[in-house]
Amino acid sequence: MKLSGLLVILVALLVPFIWWPQISQNRDVIALGSQYLGLMSLICMALGQIIATRWPGIEALFGPMDQSYRLHKWLGLGGVITLLLHDTIDAEMKGLGKETVIVEAAETAGEISLYGILIFVVITVATFIPYHLWKWTHRLIGLFFVAGGMHYLFILKPFKNGDPLGLYMYLVMALGTIAYIYTSAPRGIRPGRKYQVDSITPQGDALAVEMSPKGGALKHKAGQFAFFAFTDAGYTEPHPFTISSAPKDDGKLRITVAPLGDFTMRLRQAVGAGQAVRVQGPYGHFGRGSKKPEIWVAAGVGVTPFVALAQALKADGPAVQMIFAVRNADQAPHLAELQDLAAANPRLSLTLWESSKSGRLTGDKIAEIAGGDLKGTRVSFCGPSEMRRALSLSLAGYGVSGRNFHFEAFEIRTGLGLKRFGAWLLKRAQQAKEAAN
Template structure:
C-alpha cells in the first residue's frame, strides 16, 4: 500500500494531540487516555468506511484495491481493540456536567455499538462462515458506527463539540457517515456498467464467462479486476473477479470462475447465457512492472496473465509465463496462451504440471530460468505458494521489491489458523 495513505491515517489518528495540552490540564490522565481511545476508534472506522466506498481517489491515496482492503480490515480490527480498551478503562471524569436522558441514551448506544461491532468483527475473521452470510451481516457495521458517533457527540467529555477538537471529530464522523450511506445506497444510485452473458465456456470445474455491454462499456487495463453482480442468477451481492481478457474496442469482457469458495461455487452453477450482469470497476494495478519478467499463474490465478499476454506488444522485453497446474486436459485458456506464444517471440509459455515436476519452488524456478535475478516476478495463485516464493526468492537473487503478487481477498482472517498450525507443529516436534 502507498506510504502517503499510511501517513494520512497516522496523522489523522494523532491529530487530537494538537489540542491535548490544553484539554489535559487538571484532568485524570488514565480517563483522558480512555477518551482518546474512543476518538481513535471513530477515526479508524471512518477511514475503513471511506476505503469501502471504492471511490476513484481511494487507490490513488491508499494503493491498489487489494492492498487498500487489507488496510480496511486492519483499521476495523484496530478500531475494535481501541473500543474494547475504551470500555475497559474508566473514562469518567468529574466536573463535566450533569447526566441527562440524552447522555444516558448515548451511553446505551455506545454499549450496543461495542457488542455489535465485536460480534461482527468475529464473524469477519471467522472465515469458515459462508461468504454470503458474512456479507449480509457486514452491512450492519455502518449502523454501529453511527451509534458510536452519537455516543461521542452527546457523552460527557472534557471538551465541547464546538471546540477545535470537537469540530475535527465532526468532520471525521461526517466522512464516515457519508461513506456508509454511499455504500448502503440503492444500487441504482451508484455508477454501474450493464452487461449480458453472451457465452459460457467450460474448462473442467472452471468456466469462462464472456460478457457483452448493454450501453456504455467499462474501460480497463489488462490485469485489472472488477466487481460483478449476477442479478439474473439471484446472486445479489457483488464479488470481485479478475478480467481475463485484454481491453477491446467493443467493450466486451471475460471473467473466469473456479468453484474455490462458497460464492464462486454458486456462481459457476447458476450462470446462463442471457443473464444480466452489473459491473463496478475497474480496480487494481497488477501487471505494471517494466523490463524482463517472469509470470507465475497457479490454477485459476492464470486469469490476469491471460489478459496481460493478449495485450503484450511484440517488441517487449522477454516474458516467461509459468503455468502451474495439475492436469493440462482442462486447463483454462491453455490453447489461447499457446497460440499467443507461437505468435509472439517475446512471450514464452512453460507448463509446470505438479504431479510430474513437483510443486514449483524458488529454487526450481531459478534452475529453470538462469537469468531469474535480472527479471521481475509477478505471481497470482494460492496464498501458501505466494508466501513460500516471497520467503525464498531473495536467496535466488530476486529482491522483495521485484516480487509482485495479486493479494486481493475481499475477506481474510488474521492468521489464527496459521498460528494454530504452528503450535501443532511445535507440539509434534517436541513429541518426536
C-alpha cells in the same frame, strides 16, 4: 500500501492531540486519555468505512484495492482495540456537569456500540462462517459506528461539540456515516456499467464468460479486476473477478469462473447467455512491469490476469517466461490460447507444469526453467496463498527480493492469520519433540 494513505491515517489520528495541552489543564489525564482512545476508535472506523466504498481515488491514496482492503481490516481491528481500552480505562471526569436522561442514553448507546462491534468482529475473524452470512452481518457494523457517534456527541466531555476538536470529530463522523450509507444503498444506484452475457465456453475445469457492454464500456487495463453482479441470475451482490481479456475497442469483457466455492459453483449453473450483468471497477495494479525480463507464475485459475497480459504484450516488450502450473493439462484454462500467443510473440515463452507428472512446482524448478540466477528479475504470481508464500521464500535464495515478488490477493474477507500461526506453533512443537528424542 501507499505511504500517502498511511500518512493520511497517521495525521487523522494525531489531529485531536493538537488540542490536548489546552484540554488537559487541571484534568485527570488518565480519564482524558481514555476519552481520546474513544476518539481514535471512531476515526479508525470512519476511515475503514471510507475505504470500503471503493470511491474513485481510494486506490490512488491508499494503494491497490487488495492492499486497501487489508488496510480496511487493520483499521477495524485498531478501532476495536482502542474501543476496548476506552471501555476498560475509566473516562469519567469531575466537574463536567450533571448527568441527564440524554447522557444516560448516550452511555447506553456506547455499550451497544461496543458489544455489537465485538460480536461482528468475531464473526469476521471466524472465516468458517459462510461468506453470504458474513457479508450480510458485516453491513451492520456501520450501525454500531453510528451508535458510537451518538455516544460521543451527548456524553459528558471536557470540550464542547462546537469547539475545534468537536468540529473535527463532526467531520470524521459525517464522512464515516456518508460512507456507510453509500455502501448500504441498493446496488442499482451505485455507479456501474451494464453488460450482457454473450457466451459461456468451457476452459479446462473452468468456464469463460464473455459479455458485451449495453451502453458505456468499462475502461480497464490488462491484469485488472472488477466486481460483477449477475442480476438476471439472481446474484445481485457483486463479487470480484479478474478480467481475463485485454482491453478491446468494442468494450467486450471476459471473466473465467472456476468452481472454488459455493458462490462460483452456483454461478456456473445459473449464468446463461443474454443475462444482464452489472460491473463496477476496474481495480488493481497487477502486472504493471518494467522493461526488464519478467517471470510470470500462474497456478490454476490464477492464470486469468496473465492471459490478459499476454494478449497485451507487445512484440518489443520485455521478455517474459511464463510458467503455468496445473494438476493436469486438461484442467488448464485458456491453455490453447496461451500456446497460440506464445507461438505468435517471440517475447513470450510458455512452460506448462503438470504436478501430476512433475510434482510440486518449487522455487528451484522455476530458477532451473528461467536459467539460474534471478537477481533483479521481477516475478509476478497469481494462485493459492500457500503456494505464494512457499515460492516467495524459496525464490529469495535466488535473488528475488520481496520487492520484486509481486502478487495481488483481493480477498474481501480475511482472518487474522490465527490458523497459520497455530500451524506454525504445532510444527515447532513437533520439531522440538523430534529433537528431544
